[in-house]
Structure formats: structure tokens, C-alpha cells
Amino acid sequence: MDTDTTPTIPTTTTDLPGGLWSLGDRSLTRFGYGAMQLAGPFVMGPPKDHDAAIAVLRAAVESGITHIDTSESYGPKIVNELIREALHPYAPDLVIATKVGGRRDARGGWPTARKPDELRRQIDDNLETLGLEHLDLVHLRMGDATGPAPEPVEEAFATLVDLQRQGLIRHLGLSNATAEQVAEAQSIAPIVSVQNAYNLATRNDDELIDRLASEGVAYIPFFPLGGFSPLQAQALSAVAERVGSAPLPVALAWLLQRSPNILLIPGTSSVEHLRENIAGAATVLSEDDVRELDAIGTRP
Template sequence: MTSTTQKSGEFTLGNALTVQRLGYGTMQLTGDGVWGPPRDHDEAVRVLRRAVELGVNFIDTADSYGPVVAEPLIREALHPYPDGLVIATKAGLTRAGPGDWRPVGRPEYLRQQAEMSLRHLGVEQIPLFQLHRIDPQVPLDDQVGELKKLQDEGKINLIGLSEVSVDEVKAARDIVDIASVQNLYNLADRSAEDLLDYATAENIGFIPWFPLATGELAGAGSKLGALAADKNASPSQLALAWLLARSPAMLPIPGTSSVAHLEDNLAAADIELSEADVRALDDAVA
């Protein structure tokens, strides 16, 4: 496979860090329920290394993936890191078991987790540190304010938010610059459309999680499947190409624990969609 992510284009986060728009997310490297180690440790390492070989320079992770599984895997596979690699991690969700996610945004906890991520990733500064969830029990000023303190201390470079509304982003921006937002968004679920439009207008990176929720759209005889066949592409590739076409601020991070699936996903960078193609995909899930 000769394709790389370069054809996906570039985006500069916070006017500071330029990344290829098609990245990689590490959540699926962990065990079932995003809990525990990967089923195939060596393949997980190969996936991370292959992603970078194919041009990925934006990797998304979190302290809660495992927990404490994905970050050490990244370090094992890629440290010392190649120049230009941007690792984005997150804190603010705790784990009590498989599939169990609980927000904790106390400032002392966020600081502790930032310090642990520095250690687990083996870096002196985290390129992009995201608040995984806003904790409703803690004032937003306290949560984002602590991230600003960490930024002022040089421990994190850029700050992002995850699963937020436009109003929450605006409130956070009154405290500190926000470089990225990460919300559920894909071809079948566009509930964050208003946030995407806001992020695009404000030059804030939009990281769609669960970008390949094609579901029944990719099934036998589906409209997406037919469109993909016309493009000589897989449904997943078409879903990712649609995301890339949707906004220049879009930064898809498809995750997988398989090198073969990784290569298939990243080949989406080669697909060029016309306006008619985009409309057809829009109609496929209208």
C-alpha cells in the first residue's frame, strides 16, 4: 500500500501544531469495554508503528483508555517520538469497570492525571490536553482554569474539550484559548452539527469520535455500500472521506486494533468526493 495520510490535507491546531487531518485514535487498542490490555499486544504495537509509517502525525488517546493502557503502548511503540508527532491525550473520566465512565473534574485530579500522562507518554510537555468531560459537580472555571495553570507552567501546550456544546466552548474560551473540540459525529449521527459549524468558523479543530458508525448503512444492499462500490472503496473509506469533505477543520481519528483495518481506513485520504458525491452520501442517511 502506497497511500499515506498526506492527501487528507493539513490543519494547524491553535496556530501552533500542524497535523495531517486524518489521524488515529487508540481507544480500540484496549480490551473489551475499553478495559484492560489488548487481546494482541504485539499487533497493537504494530498498528501504532504502521500508522506513523503511513503519515499519521496526530494520535488521540486518554488516561482512561484501559485505564493506563493506551498511553504506555504509545510510548512502547513510538518513543523516542518522530519530529512533528502530535499526541493528544485526555483526563476527566474515571473508570470503575468495563464500559463504566464517570466524570471527575476536580482541579487536583486533573493536575494529577496530567502529571501521570507526562510520565506514561515519556514527554516533558503534552502537545494537546483535552478535558474528557465537563464535570457537572465542579465549576467550569475551576476545571478549565487548572488546565490553564498547567499550560502556563509549560506542562501542556494546547487545550481542548470533549463532548461539549457551543455555549460551553464559548464559556471556556473566556478563560483560555481552546484549540480543539471532540464530539460524537459521523455520517449517521450529526447531532453536533452546530458545534462543527462553530469550530469551522473559529478555526478550532473538530475531532469526531466514533467516526465510522456506519452500522446498517454499510450492510449488504445498502445505499452507502452501493456508493462505495462505485468509488471502488470500502464503506468505511467513504464515511471517512465524507467527514474530510464536510469541513476543513475536521480531524477524523478512526481507531482499530488491526493493521489491515488501519491501512484500509487511511486509504480514505486517496478518495476525492465531488459535490454530487457528498450530496448522495447526505441523502443516504437523510
């Protein structure tokens, strides 16, 4: 689709925290990169520093990361265009995951868009802005900006399955979904991943993570570093001080140790912060550390 002949940026190492995960027929690093923060304020418009955004994308790939998460709604279009500018033609081992099922309105809202024609248009838009012939991984985003909602999956998911059969999508997943919606989608076609809100402080999906792990399905937490109350933050800081790390990278290390099917996509617009996240996520937590951190989490 794109005739750009800029040299492909190779990965320089695969020695990243967590090692590798097999996602369908692809292998990718469990430590990935979420590109949402590359857009402007409220995930609208261009970044404040275009060159810095390009630099962090290239640094992510050069560090060995082979999993980048994005969405056409980031910007909108802006983040996909930055990824293409920074990384196209893409390294053969790079997996770019995107989301469909929502759009942006003129006021920066996140209305849903899951009718068949809306989904087909979003797939076409992703292909165009990323400069791809097919998409590696597409998550169908359910619910809305407030969180998951109990609603049928069948019509929207079947639309993506049809596009997969046409060769436009390689693998399918769900995002912002309930456990029931995940099971409904799996009754229609295989999925390789679920992307939901989950972190050390908010543990609603513990049972779902364990079930998916037993099935070989990846779980990708978004907002992996949010939602801490002052007391929870204090408890996290105590463990971080003991292991000689900053608090938030310790929360990433806990996620990697929580279950082997968890893939991380922490976002940042800073190369320095990206490197800090990678280093911190490599922290090895003892059983006592994990037990203490486990006590922070809230469950329904």
C-alpha cells in the same frame, strides 16, 4: 523524563488524505489515529495481541500520521504505555492528544473526575505513562458516558489553564461538550480543538463545526463510523459501490470533505485495516455523491 535511546521512528510520507492542519503552533495530518481500540475488551486491560498493537502504532507513524489520540483511562494506563513502548522517543512532528476529566472504576465504568486535584493527578499520570515533559494537546472531557450534559466548565477548565501556564500543557481543547460549553471555555482561554461524537449518520454538531471552522479551531469527531440504521447503511453502500470503495472508508472521505477543520482519528488494532482506512479516506466524492450522503444524516 525518559532516557530511552531507541531510535525515533520517522514518518515516511505526509501524503495522507486531507493534507495538513495547523493546530496552534503545531502542524499535523488531518488523518490521524485513535488508540482506544488497542486496549482489551471494554477498553480494559492489555490487548489480546501485544505485538500487533505495537505494530499498528508503528505503522501509523511510518505511514505519515502525526496525530495520535489517547487517554490515560484507556486500559487504564495500558494504551499510553503501549504508545510509549512503540514510539518513544517520539518524532519531533508527532502530536499526541489526550483527555482528562474521567477515570475508570473496577467494573469498567467511566465515572467523571473533574475536581482540580483529580485533573492535576490525571495530567501527572499522562506525563508519566507517555514519558513526556509536557502534553501537546489536552481535551477536557465534559458530560459522562451517556453524552454531553449542561454544566459549568469554568472550574475544571481554569485548572487546566493554570497547568498550561506552568508549562505542562501546550494546547487545550474540549471533548463531549455542548456548543455553550465551548463558548464558555473560549471566554476563559483559547482552545484549538473540540472532540465530539459526530459522523455521517449523526449530525448534531453541524452548526458548531461551521462556527469553529470560521475561527480556525479543529473539530475531531469520535465514533466517526458508528450509528448507522439499516436504511442509512444501505444508502452508504450504494454510494460506496458506485465509487469503488468499501462503505466505512467512504464515510471517512465524506468527513474530510465536510469541512477543512475536521481531523480524523479512526481506530483499529489491525495494520491491514489501518491501510484500508487511509486508502478509502482518499476517495474523491463528487457533488452528487456528497449530496446523496448528506441526506443520510440526522439532525436534532
